[in-house]
Amino acid sequence: MHNSPIATADQEAHQNPALLHHFATEEQQKDAASLGMWVFLATEIMFFGGMFCAYLVYRYWYFGDFGAGSQSLNVVLGGTNTAVLICSSLTVALAVRAAQLGQQKVIIICLILTMLLGLVFLGIKGVEYHDKFVEHHVPGPGFHFPGHVPGHPDIPINQHHAQIFFSLYFIMTGLHALHMIIGVGLFAFITYNAMRRRYGPDYYTPVEVAGLYWHFVDIIWIYLFPLLYLIDRSK
Amino acid sequence: MATAVLESGERETYLNKEYGIKSWLLTVDHKRIALLYLVSITFFFFIGGFFALLIRLELLTPAGDLVQADTYNKLFTMHGQVMVFFFLIPAVPAVLGNFLIPIMIGAKDLAFPRVNLLSWYLYIIGGALMLYTILNGGVDTGWTFYTPLSTEFLNTHVVTAGLAIFVAGFSSILTGLNFVVTTHRMRAPGMTWSRLPLFVWAHYATSIIQLLGTPVLAITLLLVVCERLFHLGIFNPALGGDPLLFQHLFWFYSHPAVYIMILPGMGIVSEIVCCFSRKRIFGYTAMALALLGIAVVGFLVWAHHMFVAGISLYAAMIFSLLSYFVAVPSAIKVFNWTSTMYKGSITYQTPMLYAFGFIGLFTMGGLTGLFLASLGIDVHVTDTYFVVAHFHYIMVGGMVMAYLGGMHFWWPKISGRMYPEGWGRLAALLVFVGFNLTFFPQFILGYMGMPRRYWDYSHSPEFQILNVLSTAGATVLAVGYVLPMIYFLWSMRYGKPAPDNPWNAAGLEWMVPSPPPTFNFEEQPVVTWEAYNYDEIKEEVPVAQ
Amino acid sequence: MANNVDALYIFLLVVSGMMTVAIFTLVLVFAVRYRKRPGQRAEQIDGSHALEITWSLIPFCIFMVFFAWGAIIFFQERKPPQNSAEVYTVAKQWMWKFEHMEGQREINELHVPIGRDVKMIMTSQDVIHSFFVPAFRIKQDVLPGRYTVAWFHATKAGTYHLFCAEYCGTMHSGMVGSVVVMEPKDYEAWMGGGGNQPLAVTGEKLFTELGCVTCHRSDTQGRGPNLVSIFGKPVLLEDGRTVVADENYIRESILQPGAKIVNGFKPIMPTFQGQISDEQLNALVAYVKSLSQAPSGQTGGRKMATATP
Amino acid sequence: MSEHVSSLKLYIGIWITLLIGTLVTVLVAGVNLPGPLNAVVALTIATIKATLVVLFFMHVKYAHDKITKVVIVAALFWLAILLALSMADYTTRLWT
Numbered sequence A: 001m002h003n004s005p006i007a008t009a010d011q012e013a014h015q016n017p018a019l020l021h022h023f024a025t026e027e028q029q030k031d032a033a034s035l036g037m038w039v040f041l042a043t044e045i046m047f048f049g050g051m052f053c054a055y056l057v058y059r060y061w062y063f064g065d066f067g068a069g070s071q072s073l074n075v076v077l078g079g080t081n082t083a084v085l086i087c088s089s090l091t092v093a094l095a096v097r098a099a100q101l102g103q104q105k106v107i108i109i110c111l112i113l114t115m116l117l118g119l120v121f122l123g124i125k126g127v128e129y130h131d132k133f134v135e136h137h138v139p140g141p142g143f144h145f146p147g148h149v150p151g152h153p154d155i156p157i158n159q160h161h162a163q164i165f166f167s168l169y170f171i172m173t174g175l176h177a178l179h180m181i182i183g184v185g186l187f188a189f190i191t192y193n194a195m196r197r198r199y200g201p202d203y204y205t206p207v208e209v210a211g212l213y214w215h216f217v218d219i220i221w222i223y224l225f226p227l228l229y230l231i232d233r234s235k
Numbered sequence B: 001m002a003t004a005v006l007e008s009g010e011r012e013t014y015l016n017k018e019y020g021i022k023s024w025l026l027t028v029d030h031k032r033i034a035l036l037y038l039v040s041i042t043f044f045f046f047i048g049g050f051f052a053l054l055i056r057l058e059l060l061t062p063a064g065d066l067v068q069a070d071t072y073n074k075l076f077t078m079h080g081q082v083m084v085f086f087f088l089i090p091a092v093p094a095v096l097g098n099f100l101i102p103i104m105i106g107a108k109d110l111a112f113p114r115v116n117l118l119s120w121y122l123y124i125i126g127g128a129l130m131l132y133t134i135l136n137g138g139v140d141t142g143w144t145f146y147t148p149l150s151t152e153f154l155n156t157h158v159v160t161a162g163l164a165i166f167v168a169g170f171s172s173i174l175t176g177l178n179f180v181v182t183t184h185r186m187r188a189p190g191m192t193w194s195r196l197p198l199f200v201w202a203h204y205a206t207s208i209i210q211l212l213g214t215p216v217l218a219i220t221l222l223l224v225v226c227e228r229l230f231h232l233g234i235f236n237p238a239l240g241g242d243p244l245l246f247q248h249l250f251w252f253y254s255h256p257a258v259y260i261m262i263l264p265g266m267g268i269v270s271e272i273v274c275c276f277s278r279k280r281i282f283g284y285t286a287m288a289l290a291l292l293g294i295a296v297v298g299f300l301v302w303a304h305h306m307f308v309a310g311i312s313l314y315a316a317m318i319f320s321l322l323s324y325f326v327a328v329p330s331a332i333k334v335f336n337w338t339s340t341m342y343k344g345s346i347t348y349q350t351p352m353l354y355a356f357g358f359i360g361l362f363t364m365g366g367l368t369g370l371f372l373a374s375l376g377i378d379v380h381v382t383d384t385y386f387v388v389a390h391f392h393y394i395m396v397g398g399m400v401m402a403y404l405g406g407m408h409f410w411w412p413k414i415s416g417r418m419y420p421e422g423w424g425r426l427a428a429l430l431v432f433v434g435f436n437l438t439f440f441p442q443f444i445l446g447y448m449g450m451p452r453r454y455w456d457y458s459h460s461p462e463f464q465i466l467n468v469l470s471t472a473g474a475t476v477l478a479v480g481y482v483l484p485m486i487y488f489l490w491s492m493r494y495g496k497p498a499p500d501n502p503w504n505a506a507g508l509e510w511m512v513p514s515p516p517p518t519f520n521f522e523e524q525p526v527v528t529w530e531a532y533n534y535d536e537i538k539e540e541v542p543v544a545q
Numbered sequence C: 001m002a003n004n005v006d007a008l009y010i011f012l013l014v015v016s017g018m019m020t021v022a023i024f025t026l027v028l029v030f031a032v033r034y035r036k037r038p039g040q041r042a043e044q045i046d047g048s049h050a051l052e053i054t055w056s057l058i059p060f061c062i063f064m065v066f067f068a069w070g071a072i073i074f075f076q077e078r079k080p081p082q083n084s085a086e087v088y089t090v091a092k093q094w095m096w097k098f099e100h101m102e103g104q105r106e107i108n109e110l111h112v113p114i115g116r117d118v119k120m121i122m123t124s125q126d127v128i129h130s131f132f133v134p135a136f137r138i139k140q141d142v143l144p145g146r147y148t149v150a151w152f153h154a155t156k157a158g159t160y161h162l163f164c165a166e167y168c169g170t171m172h173s174g175m176v177g178s179v180v181v182m183e184p185k186d187y188e189a190w191m192g193g194g195g196n197q198p199l200a201v202t203g204e205k206l207f208t209e210l211g212c213v214t215c216h217r218s219d220t221q222g223r224g225p226n227l228v229s230i231f232g233k234p235v236l237l238e239d240g241r242t243v244v245a246d247e248n249y250i251r252e253s254i255l256q257p258g259a260k261i262v263n264g265f266k267p268i269m270p271t272f273q274g275q276i277s278d279e280q281l282n283a284l285v286a287y288v289k290s291l292s293q294a295p296s297g298q299t300g301g302r303k304m305a306t307a308t309p
Numbered sequence D: 001m002s003e004h005v006s007s008l009k010l011y012i013g014i015w016i017t018l019l020i021g022t023l024v025t026v027l028v029a030g031v032n033l034p035g036p037l038n039a040v041v042a043l044t045i046a047t048i049k050a051t052l053v054v055l056f057f058m059h060v061k062y063a064h065d066k067i068t069k070v071v072i073v074a075a076l077f078w079l080a081i082l083l084a085l086s087m088a089d090y091t092t093r094l095w096t
């Protein structure tokens, strides 16, 4: 009827126990959940957007010092982490697919793989943080970042500007890592439910919605990696 | 309809279905959550109002004699923060929107009832942090948190205040999320987009701002907190940062936020004007598009708060120009409300009185906004009482009026009781008179050059007369605000039971019983009529007086 | 300036006053004329595209006038005329410090003569403040870490309020002062007061003391660029950009020499950040500027931009 | 969203493309391209990768209503507003 989301007025009795009282159909419930997640991701874009804005301004102002800061980051670890996240995105996608196909075992395996990859990412991130800590590159009273601007051996790095780079680095990657931790938590919960065979072709909304979230976190990293690790690398 | 009946023989409603604290604190019923919000925002309104009264008392005399300078600074800071973040932003959406949107579109609840409850809890956690801040000695950054003052130079509770607003921000985001998804996914059969009441459209537009603006405020406050704790330098010029970046990020949210604080009120006024003129709204499509237009274009104008802050000349020009673009849809709205009354059949119940007040005061507030948007004038009046008067005209004269109008309009539905009409009209009159007395003099003060956030103006005693008028007005206003609170409470016990449709109004919410049952509708409603079908409504049914 | 601003203000008042009256009248007339009468029903009207368009377009055109007029005034306000007398201003919690080109220093009081363009070159030592003289209709925030500029042209003798308009902490409302506008002869007398050293001379001394001369020599043999006549001119940078050498540029060149490297030079200039006070910095800037100016102090005398108190 | 079940081959294909994209980004970063081209290339690749994830892993390609796409476009548009108008200030501050 017209463009209403509810197709017909009265529906047969609820077949699925997961259907909440205030929804007319499973379809409606699923669409609501997925739209809800997408809208939430839109807010997340703006949340990171505020930081991207700060990043853009200071990168424009202090390009040389940002380049220097960026070159002190470990591309191998950062690149590996990018790959790890991409793999985890694959496993999530496969988990959703398995749910669509009702392959109970595969769902669980894929979800566990995803969480493992997530933990690997966090582990590597931890190693990087540790390195920065040892090198005194953590903003604060002990901050110390000697060296010169890439391509200009005679211009020393401005400590303040480098500190802004590292502040942004830690806040952006830190909030990203926080999102990862939340994601792993979500998947732990979903794996538990998957083990209780909650999901199948009729009902896999939670897997799918959590998957959307995870992919989004991956996308953020896809941008963070070049923006933070690859400034002015060639010099 | 097969109505559920309680053992006592009463009809079962959302209010009497269950009793006890738990049935309220763990409820997922949007109507009960709306009432939880009602109680909590009223609490914060009176706290904010209390600070306002102290501000006004201090300004009665030029010398800073009632309170200390620091105390005064805390008063206006906490007045602004409490009023904006803990009263006006949630006021209409979280109370009336929460209560009415599902009913208006023919749904049993919002799309995510538990998220709705979560957002109330977030609000309460934020509110508790704010109260903690207040009780612990307060904060004196100004509601705008400008850096580097807030990050490096004050030793008050900036961190907890920032976190309070951070948390409350997520409450606002979740409310917006719920509304957007609900409007998309939960409409009853036949409830097409072009049949939505403008109240729903207004909340949809508001939600867009809440969703896309609030996260930026959240991250900005987080940066302020980090900056304060770790001295990173992001907003600190001494460490190479740019204090204007903070202002850009802050106003990127806080300008659109002023539309969070007015669009829902516009929705209310549309409902009221139609009902008491017995007419369809004039220019439905234009009205709906104007709401969306304000929400979108509202994001393009933020730096008009920074004209003298040291931004580029050219950016200032762009932002001034764009500021005028938002005013066009606002103009459309004012003209359409007026035209709606043309050839109507108008009655003057309390809600309509508030709607009149809204139209007039919003127009005046909006037009003075045009003064501010004009670069040449803004240089002179920015950061003076002219600005203070401008925004109180819109926020208090506009939105608080609309909120009160809406409360009176839907109170019979919410509580199942009528409020005393005579008292209602008296309070509306008091609010109107008190308001103008309080804030009109401030326009003049501002043009004379009295800066805002001044604790002491003994160097310019010529400002005193107008300040005395303003303080006098504030006392009248206080009475006008306390009255409704008293008679609403009174009516819950002693008011006449309200009929299902006391105003003979159009809209789904008037087809359910007052107060509505838990799931709003016994059967899924099917909509076959356009919005505001006042021509199809019989006039014989007595209209409550 | 004040006249211009007031004219625009009155124009805005009249236009919006008319709109307000129109809307109030319509609302009242409709409310009375179409009040509920027994037996009469409202006449349903859906709307009118023609009307919607009219009442979008007409206000829009009026708004554009508001915008353009305001922007023109703003541009005048923001572009100090050449040859203005300059006053270096340092704001701090909670006082104003002024330093005239001729070397006079004042706190919370600013003396200026009638009929001269006065350019305020302002910076802050701590938080953001705002320089506000209501009588002149000017206001400009004063920021730490950079210069902002405002100017005025007083036409009537008297004492005018000076306010700090940006909230800056506890005694924000105490950060007030006055601008004393004097007849030129009174001003001369006032100036004659102490045996002050012109700012540029102080700057010149510092220029030697701090060792700037070792690199910036008045011939072309120095390791740094010759600073004669650079002020106000475009400078070609190493990375190909061109910037105009204004006060902020000179300030930055001294505090952060590495930020913008002049084409053809090596970035060897040491930073003086933290080694000189804001006042010393102002003196240096004034000196570098003086190298590019004809003997200053002449009246600019632009008619359109006057501040009538 | 959609009941569409994508084939395993597609998923693996996307996955490999993404990995290659990462590798290319790292490699190109080491080459000195003129002007801002390094950043442009890096961001273009990132955007292609992100688009692939959105379309295939997040199933937007098969979404049966427009709203998901509208939400994404809206979010990006708002981000663009934030960045563009802020930079409108920063890039013109030195103009006179």
Ligand code: HEA
Binding pocket: B144, B258, B259, B261, B262, B304, B305, B306, B323, B324, B326, B327, B330, B331, B332, B334, B362, B363, B364, B365, B366, B367, B369, B370, B372, B373, B374, B378, B381, B382, B383, B387, B390, B391, B394, B395, B399, C015, C016, C019, C023, C058, C059, C060, C062
């Ligand atoms: C609900 C809140 C609300 C709303 C809706 C508005 C609406 C508007 N505001 Fe306001 N504003 C605030 C709340 C609000 N404002 C607050 C809180 C501040 C101060 C913050 C702080 O510093 O603490 C502020 C400050 C503020 C400033 C900065 C002042 C300064 O600090 O220097 C400016 C400048 O442009 C401005 C402009 C506008 C404009 C152009 C509108 C427009 O949207 C108004 C549009 C409406 C109309 C124009 C009226 C109807 C139109 C007609 C009837 C048309 C007919 C008219 C003609 C043909 C002339 N506002």
Ligand code: HEA
Binding pocket: B045, B046, B047, B048, B049, B050, B052, B053, B055, B056, B076, B077, B079, B080, B081, B083, B084, B087, B088, B141, B142, B143, B144, B388, B392, B395, B396, B400, B438, B452, B453, B454, B455, B470, B474, B477, B478, B479, B481, B482
């Ligand atoms: C939604 C927003 C909102 C609302 C509703 C109000 C309401 C009022 N405001 Fe305020 N105001 C702001 C938002 C708001 N304000 C903001 C954002 C600022 C800027 C802050 C800053 O500069 O940082 C500001 C600043 C501000 C100032 C300027 C201070 C300064 O710059 O120095 C003044 C001065 O008159 C003022 C007055 C008032 C008055 C008289 C009311 C009245 O309408 C209030 C009427 C209500 C009551 C009077 C309550 C009645 C209650 C009782 C009588 C009981 C009290 C006792 C108990 C608690 C038990 N406000």
Ligand code: CUA
Binding pocket: C093, C094, C128, C129, C130, C164, C165, C166, C167, C168, C169, C172, C173, C175
């Ligand atoms: Cu200095 Cu306010």
Ligand SMILES: [Cu+2]
Binding pocket: B254, B255, B258, B302, B304, B305
């Ligand atoms: Cu604004």
